[in-house]
Amino acid sequence: MNARQLKQRLMQNLDPVLLGALGGFALVSLVLLYSASDGNWLRVLAQAGNIAVAFTAMWLVASMPLHYLMRAAVPMYVFGLLLLLLVMTPLGVASHGATRWLNIGVATIQPSELMKIAVPLMMAWYFEKNEAVLKLKNYFVAAILLLVPVALIAKQPDLGTAILIGASGFYVLFLAGLSWRLMIGGALAALASAPFLWSAMHDYQRHRILMLLDPSQDALGKGYHTIQGMIAVGSGGILGKGYMNGTQTHLDFLPERTTDFIFAVWSEEFGLIGNLLLLSLYVFVIGRGFIITANASTYFTRLMAGSITLTFFTYAFVNMGMVSGILPVVGVPLPLISYGGTSMLTLMLGFGILMSIQTNKKLVKT
Template sequence: MTKREFWRRFGAHLDPILLLAISLLMLTSLVVLYSAGDGSWHRVFSQLGNIVVAFALMWAVANMPLHYLMRAAVPLYLLGMLLLLGVALFGEISHGARRWLNLGVATIQPSELMKIGVPLMMAWYFDKYEATLTMKTYAIAALLLLLPVGLIAKQPDLGTAILIAASGFYVLFLAGLSWRVIGGMVIAGAASAPFLWGMLHDYQKHRIMMLLDPTKDALGKGYHTIQGMIAVGSGGLFGKGYLNGTQTHLNFLPESHTDFIFAVYSEEFGLFGNLLLLSMYLFVILRGFVITANASTYFTRLMAGSVTLTFFTYAFVNMGMVSGILPVVGVPLPLVSYGGTSMLTLLLGFGILMSVHTHQKLVKT
């Protein structure tokens, strides 16, 4: 079998441009994890296993015809809601949060399923009522979004709730929600801030207060923010060199292989390394926008746009919280932080993007 025949058989529905960009980010993950683990190969090989499994899922979804994705929207959303209700009633409590559901054969975190389930359901809903969009349509779509976000925020899992809320909002925006309504939502959100503040847990309030002045509790609630800013700032222009980050290797930096891996990277590769990393993220996002612009149907355009903008939100929130401009909410750096669940969710989204790109070309021809 020649290379051309192999690609035609197994890679026909993989977008080579997007595949190259995300592969570079995953390679960066393996390199930085080796340093974050003090030269240990354990997490590197574990992450490599996560990548292989996630890549297989991406390939399967990329080869899935688009009408199968539409058929999966309602069952996936209903299953996710059922599992979230199961978490609320019977979920396991760990570290003060009820996020996991024991199914006997496995323990799962249903909120991860809704990162794809919510925008998929909303895109299906808007596609169904494309010809008759009214404010009632947008209101029902907003309710489809608020129900799972409310259940997830109550667990509490603020980071995941923010990501799902963002993915759903992007569908609303791309579906044509007027700027006047968006402005009204912003004003209403600002007006309800005191009420929302009272609903937050104490640790969530502390995180927001520490954003304003982390030095008030430098060894407690503000520790993560301070150490992240020190690591990012101490990298300078060119960094301290690979495996030479003092904040990381002297164990000052918390969660160095997950939420704060950007601080590890920044300390060792500096400003120019960060510019290179940002360029890779920007390339993925721009490619996603190109696929969105060329999508052949209303459903695929909404779904592709939501996946792309949610990926941007992942990166922006993580870099913002590590740099001290956003509260610490437990959002990983996409495709770089250690973790199988996040990798699976992200590559599932990229599989959808690739399916939108390749199958829409088949439709046009």
């Protein structure tokens, strides 16, 4: 086998359009992280390793036949629930007031990350099995499949991950044909229950919402992240201050600048023009995801592709919203750019599923 044949074999299950855009995100991540970390090459090399692992996982999933994904839905969901329950036992690892991790001896893992894939996969599988006879009770069962892990994750507490998983499951319900009447009724019920939800929140969660309304009331405490993020975004102006010239970043005013607030670093250094270019890249990937969704050959693949695409949009919207001060700070990283391996891996697994769906679009169900 010559080099050309090897390349064709390795690339045959990958979508070149989507792969090119994801490569663009990887480049932006490494370049921006170098600035955000004050030229820390060790941090950049660690991120390069995270990207390599994530792209390898994406390739493996993209090469996997779709019926394998369907077979994995139930075991993955049940396994994920068991891990979430184990987090509540002495095996759970607490850090910064939250118990979100699980000590398995050789490593510490975060089971909620697995559920970002397992929940929509399980719900899509369930709707596929009941496609011919969908009734109101099927949507109720699917909602239970969603709410159980969301409740367990919110209890850890991990509001950001709970929101993302809740959104991914809601998108499956929506794409499966959930009635607008039920969605509006659910929204009204949520508004009516707001006082009870408020009382059930942890103190830090209530503080984050209050800081959104007026961060200046605790400018050096709970509102510090919001204020500094807004200053960094606004100070970039139209053209930005230039690469590695952001004052909020390099004078250490901006917190979490390599993770949750890395968008503020980009905004300060590249300004409005840079933001528009970055948004264009996100829109391109989301648009490609919708094209794959529209061309999907089965009910299961349409639900999965749509949920993955819309969840990716939610990641970007929530992160940019919290950095810009229009949403509470909930600890959601900027997708494919923020430093970290777990979120990168989860997202790339989703894109691997998208590529598998694109590769198998001609395999129409009989």
